[in-house]
C-alpha cells in the first residue's frame with residue numbers, strides 16, 4: 184500500500200513537472216485562462232440570444248456552473264489517458280515503468296493530478312469571471328461547503344476511474360486517437376445535463392443521461408453552490424440530496440469496478456499483442 | 466524459492482499476428498521457435514544474431530512486457546506469465562539505440578524518479594546515482610536537463626537507470642547500439658566490471674556484434690529466425706571450426722561479376738567479397754588448408770593481383786556462417802529486400 188501511495192505521489196510530481204513546464208508563461212495563460220473563459224463566453228452569448236438577455240434567471244447560474252465544472256471532466260480523463268501516449272510514444276518510458284514494481288493504474292492516476300490542478304485554476308477563473316462580469320447568482324456565504332467538497336471529491340474519484348478506463352483503451356490504440364479523453368468528454372457534455380436539462384433530449388437518448396454518473400455529480404455541485412434555485416432544472420428535482428449522493432456513490436463504485444476490469448483486460452491484451460512499447464507509424 | 470537458474474525457458478514460442486500479406490490479409494510471423502535456454506545465476510549470457518532474429522522479442526517476454534504464445538519462461542525462478550509482480554522488483558532492462566527519458570527533467574531527477582518506483586530510499590538512491598554517473602563519465606551533467614544531452618549521453622543515463630536498482634537479472638538489449646566507438650568501449654568495460662563485482666547477479670545481453678559477444682560473454686547463444694542454433698562459451702563455439710582454415714586476401718580491385726566463381730571451387734565453404742578503395746578484400750572459409758592452392762590459382766587465371774594474404778583465427782562470425790550458411794550481414798540484407 185505504501186508503495187502504491189509513493190507511486191501515486193511520484194507520478195503526480197512528474198505530471199506537474201511536465202504540465203507546469205511552460206517555457207512560455209503566455210501559453211500557460213492561454214491554456215488555462217483564455218480557453219475556458221472563451222468557452223464560457225460562447226455559452227453566455229448563446230444563452231443571451233435564446234433568453235433575450237435574462238441573466239438574472241436561476242437557469243443562467245445553473246448552466247454557467249454546469250459548464251464551468253465540466254472543465255474537470257476533460258481535464259481529469261484526458262490527463263490520465265494521455266499519460267499512456269506521452270510515456271509510450273514521446274518519452275519512450277512506458278516499458279520501463281511497466282517492468283518496474285509499480286502498479287501501473289496508480290502511476291497513471293497520479294499522472295492525472297497535474298491536469299486536475301490546472302483544471303481547478305480554470306474552473307475558479309471561469310466562476311470568478313461569472314461573478315465579476317455576468318451577475319452570476321452565487322453567494323459564497325450561503326454555499327453548503329461540506330456538500331460541495333464531498334461531491335467534488337466523489338466526482339474526482341469517479342472521473343479518475345473513467346480516465347483509467349480510457350487509459351486502458353489507449354493502450355490498445357494508435358497515436359492518431361490521442362484526443363480520446365477530450366473526445367469522450369465532449370460527447371458526454373450533451374448527456375450530463377451540464378448546459379440543458381435532460382428533459383430536452385429525445386426520449387430514446389435520455390437514459391444515457393441517467394446512466395452516467397456525471398449527471399448526478401453536476402446536480403449535486405450546483406445544489407451545494409446555489410441550493411435555493413434547485414428547481415430551475417426540472418430533471419432531478421424529485422430527488423433529495425441524500426438520494427443523489429446515494430446514486431452517485433453507487434454509480435462511482437459500479438464504474439470503478441467496470442474500469443478496473445476493463446483496464447485489466449486491456450493491459451492483458453497489450454501484453455499479448457506486444458503493444459506496451461509500441462510506437463505508432465511503426 | 467531461490468533457484469540456481471536466473472533464466473530458464475522451455476519450448477518457448479512467440480507468434481506475431483500481422484497484417485500485410487497480399488490484400489492486407491492477416492498473416493503469422495514466427496518470431497521465436499521452441500527456445501530452450503538456461504542461464505545460471507552470475508553469468509553474463511549473450512544472445513547473438515542478426516536484426517530480426519528475435520532477440521528483442523525474447524527480452525520482452527523475459528521482462529514481462531510481452532506474453533509468450535506457448536511454452537514457459539522463468540526469471541529468478543518465477544513464471545513470466547503468472548508471476549510478473551514477483552519478477553519485476555528483481556529485474557531491470559536497458560534498450561540501446563533509442564533516447565528515452567523525460568527531457569524536461571535533469572539527469573539526476575530522471576534517475577531519482579525511477580529509483581523511487583523501486584522503493585530505494587532517497588539517500589541511498591542519490592548515492593548510487595552519483596557513483597554510477599561518475600563511472601560512466603556523466604557526473605558533470607547530473608543537473609543538466611536530459612533533453613540537452615547527446616544521444617550517446619542519454620543512452621549512458623539509461624544504462625545507469627538499469628544498473629542503479631542492482632537487479633538480480635539485468636537485460637541489455639543491444640546496449641552499445643548507436644554509440645560511437647569510444648562510448649561503446651566504455652560501456653562494455655562497465656558491464657564487465659559490474660558482473661565481476663556483483664557476484665550472483667546475471668546479465669542477458671543481446672548484440673549483433675561478434676566482438677561484443679566474444680569479449681564480454683561467458684556463454685553465447687546464436688539465434689537466427691527465432692531459433693537458437695548453438696549455445697556455448699565463445700571458445701567452445703569457435704572450436705567447431707578447428708578443422709577449417711580461414712583466410713583473408715587483399716587483392717587489386719576486381720570486376721564485381723567475378724567473385725561468383727569462387728564459391729564454385731570445391732572445398733570453399735563460404736566466401737565474402739568486400740570492395741574497398743583501390744583494392745578488395747576476399748574472405749574464404751575453406752574445408753582444409755590445401756584448398757588455398759586452388760583459390761590462388763583461380764586468382765592468377767583471372768589476372769587478379771594478390772596484395773596480401775593472412776590466415777586468421779575463427780571468429781563467432783565464422784561460427785554463424787558455419788551454422789546458417791550465410792553471414793549475418795547477408796541474412797540482414799535478404800531480410801530487408
Ligand SMILES: Nc1ncnc2c1ncn2[C@@H]1O[C@H](COP(=O)(O)OP(=O)(O)O)[C@@H](O)[C@H]1O
Nearest residue numbers: 457481483496515516517518519520521522523
Ligand atoms: N510488434 C510486432 N509485430 C509484428 N512483428 C514484430 C513485432 N515485433 C517484432 N516483430 C518481428 O519479429 C521478428 C523478430 O523481431 P525482434 O525480436 O525485434 O528481432 P531482433 O531484436 O533480433 O532484431 C522480426 O521479423 C520482426 O519484424
Ligand SMILES: [Mg+2]
Nearest residue numbers: 520521522638
Ligand atoms: Mg532488437
